[in-house]
Amino acid sequence: MIPTIPQTNVLKWSYRAYVTLFFIYLALPLTVVCVFAFNDSVFPSLPWEGFTMAWFFGTEAPFIGVFNERSIMRAIGTSAFVAMWVAGLAVFVGTCNAFLFVRHDFRGKGFLYILMLLPLIIPGVILGISILVFASSVANTLEDATNMWFDGLRPGLLLVILGQFSFITTFATLVISARLQKFDPSLEEAALNLGASKWGAVRQVTLPFLFPAIMGAGVVAVLMSFENFNTTLMLVGSDSPLTITMFDKLKHGSTPVLNAVSLLLMIISAALGLLALLFQRSKE
Amino acid sequence: MTDKSKLGFYLLLMPLMLWLITLIVLPHIGLFMVSISEKIGVREYETGLGNYAVFFNEPLYWRTFARTAFMSIFTTILTLVLGFPVAYYIAKLTRGRTKTTLFLMCLIPFWVSELVRTFGWMILLRETGVLSNFLQYTGVIGGPVEFLYNDGAIMVGLVYTSILFMIVPLVTTLDSLDDSLIEAGYDLGGTGYSIMREIVIPHAMPGIVSGCIVVFMLSLGNYLTPILLGGKDSLWFTGLIYTQFITRFNWELGSAFGFLLLALSSTIVFLGLKLSRQSLTETMGR
Numbered sequence: 001m002i003p004t005i006p007q008t009n010v011l012k013w014s015y016r017a018y019v020t021l022f023f024i025y026l027a028l029p030l031t032v033v034c035v036f037a038f039n040d041s042v043f044p045s046l047p048w049e050g051f052t053m054a055w056f057f058g059t060e061a062p063f064i065g066v067f068n069e070r071s072i073m074r075a076i077g078t079s080a081f082v083a084m085w086v087a088g089l090a091v092f093v094g095t096c097n098a099f100l101f102v103r104h105d106f107r108g109k110g111f112l113y114i115l116m117l118l119p120l121i122i123p124g125v126i127l128g129i130s131i132l133v134f135a136s137s138v139a140n141t142l143e144d145a146t147n148m149w150f151d152g153l154r155p156g157l158l159l160v161i162l163g164q165f166s167f168i169t170t171f172a173t174l175v176i177s178a179r180l181q182k183f184d185p186s187l188e189e190a191a192l193n194l195g196a197s198k199w200g201a202v203r204q205v206t207l208p209f210l211f212p213a214i215m216g217a218g219v220v221a222v223l224m225s226f227e228n229f230n231t232t233l234m235l236v237g238s239d240s241p242l243t244i245t246m247f248d249k250l251k252h253g254s255t256p257v258l259n260a261v262s263l264l265l266m267i268i269s270a271a272l273g274l275l276a277l278l279f280q281r282s283k284e
Numbered sequence: 285m286t287d288k289s290k291l292g293f294y295l296l297l298m299p300l301m302l303w304l305i306t307l308i309v310l311p312h313i314g315l316f317m318v319s320i321s322e323k324i325g326v327r328e329y330e331t332g333l334g335n336y337a338v339f340f341n342e343p344l345y346w347r348t349f350a351r352t353a354f355m356s357i358f359t360t361i362l363t364l365v366l367g368f369p370v371a372y373y374i375a376k377l378t379r380g381r382t383k384t385t386l387f388l389m390c391l392i393p394f395w396v397s398e399l400v401r402t403f404g405w406m407i408l409l410r411e412t413g414v415l416s417n418f419l420q421y422t423g424v425i426g427g428p429v430e431f432l433y434n435d436g437a438i439m440v441g442l443v444y445t446s447i448l449f450m451i452v453p454l455v456t457t458l459d460s461l462d463d464s465l466i467e468a469g470y471d472l473g474g475t476g477y478s479i480m481r482e483i484v485i486p487h488a489m490p491g492i493v494s495g496c497i498v499v500f501m502l503s504l505g506n507y508l509t510p511i512l513l514g515g516k517d518s519l520w521f522t523g524l525i526y527t528q529f530i531t532r533f534n535w536e537l538g539s540a541f542g543f544l545l546l547a548l549s550s551t552i553v554f555l556g557l558k559l560s561r562q563s564l565t566e567t568m569g570r
Contacts, residue, residue: 022366023389028404028408029405029444030396030400032414033404033407092299093303096299100296104293112300119308121501121550121553122546122549123501123504123522123546123549125507125522125526125542127311129525129539129542130542133315133318134311137314162307163307165303165307166307169303198289227396227397227398227399229397229399229507233526234526243397246399259403262397262399262400262403265397266395269395272395
């Protein structure tokens with residue numbers, strides 16, 4: 001079935017109807033989440049009680065808006081803190097990996113490459129518990145040996161950062177490697193001929209060329225970190241990132257304040273997504 | 285290699301090794317070691333397969349495991365069947381701007397947190413939700429109906445969460461299929477069905493396999509969707525792992541569960557790659 005082959009109208013229209021239905025299915029949950037953020041009722045469900053902005057700016061109980069709900073604002077702060085660290089680390093290690101895999105040939109390269117891809121096929125929950133178990137046993141050993149406390153290795157933000165970093169780095173590596181492969185090494189050689197040092201050539205010529213990919217990988221890393229749930233769930237301590245806070249609230253019954261947070265998240269994601277697209281554009 | 289470039293090489297190798305060894309290799313070895321240790325007293329352990337024996341002797345555990353596996357397989361098939369026509373439509377029946385727009389629309393759920401997507405389904409499906417109200421309004425049902433908290437709701441949620449990981453590779457592979465091959469098939473007297481079976485599907489196989497692998501893995505390792513959309517009896521294996529680790533604090537049994545889940549997902553990935561004669565590097569490293 002392709003445009004050049006004639007089809008009966010019934011077939012053509014039922015196919016179109018199916019695809020339309022599919023996109024409605026795709027849009028439906030997101031639409032209702034957004035719409036009910038403006039419902040003037042304490043439950044995110046029908047009947048529609050009228051339009052309100054109280055779930056964003058409200059100050060009086062039960063209509064406490066997102067911007068006045070301390071627990072949610074704190075969780076957004078925590079998430080942003082985690083995301084910055086994860087993105088920074090993942091992009092740094094990803095860039096090193098890209099140079100290693102694209103520029104160097106060494107024994108065991110194929111094996112290391114497969115090992116590098118593994119985090120993609122390990123379920124997030126397993127990644128979480130394995131890091132939890134390992135960090136705890138290291139902490140136990142160190143505490144027995146030194147009689148000091150190693151709270152950083154107990155569930156908490158450090159472990160959340162490490163857990164998310166452990167698989168987001170793979171994505172960063174893939175994105176940056178793909179860009180580095182397109183780089184023409186003769187440009188770097190020209191810089192060397194003109195008297196640049198090796199590091200100077202990389203810094204002045206190669207890194208600027210990689211910049212769009214590095215920024216793109218960073219944006220994707222921030223998004224993935226913000227959205228991550230499975231790995232974070234297993235490693236979280238007393239400071240919980242946004243997804244965990246929302247999950248706890250959702251389990252104990254939800255108010256439209258969650259819709260309002262969700263809407264804000266969507267806007268932030270969309271903005272970041274556009275940013276990533278723009279960086280992608282500037283590649284060409 | 286000069287000494288200086290050797291130094292550079294090791295400097296580049298260091299972050300990679302540090303990352304892979306301390307966060308991937310050692311933790312999984314550690315997880316395995318914990319899973320084969322049995323608690324016999326306070327901080328006293330001995331090596332044995334007792335935790336795995338517990339899993340096989342307790343029907344609740346292995347039934348949940350099997351249930352999770354079967355429902356994930358079913359999700360994968362459903363995603364493929366529902367997603368293929370859409371991917372085909374985008375790849376073959378649209379052009380230019382429409383194509384880009386539709387393709388980007390498929391990606392929208394990815395930019396939204398899984399929690400938000402699941403929350404959306406809760407609003408739609410609950411007893412006081414949008415669907416129940418809509419059906420009452422149109423007169424299909426007499427009173428409020430609870431659509432949430434059953435296996436059907438889990439399936440809807442899982443398919444929703446993972447379908448884009450099926451559509452994206454499918455669109456990519458179908459896009460590379462030259463229309464003239466399909467035309468040639470028709471010229472040679474093929475029917476719509478035989479062309480699908482002998483030209484389109486074989487060509488799309490790499491996309492089908494990588495889509496299926498990713499969707500299966502995501503469903504198997506999912507925690508949010510089954511917990512929030514499923515009912516009291518709709519257990520999911522990741523839920524059991526969470527209970528052992530966080531609620532019961534039985535890390536030995538939890539590790540054994542984790543390892544079983546990891547083994548299952550790795551086996552499926554391996555089989556999928558073998559059956560389609562592809563390598564992990566080609567499928568994932570795009």
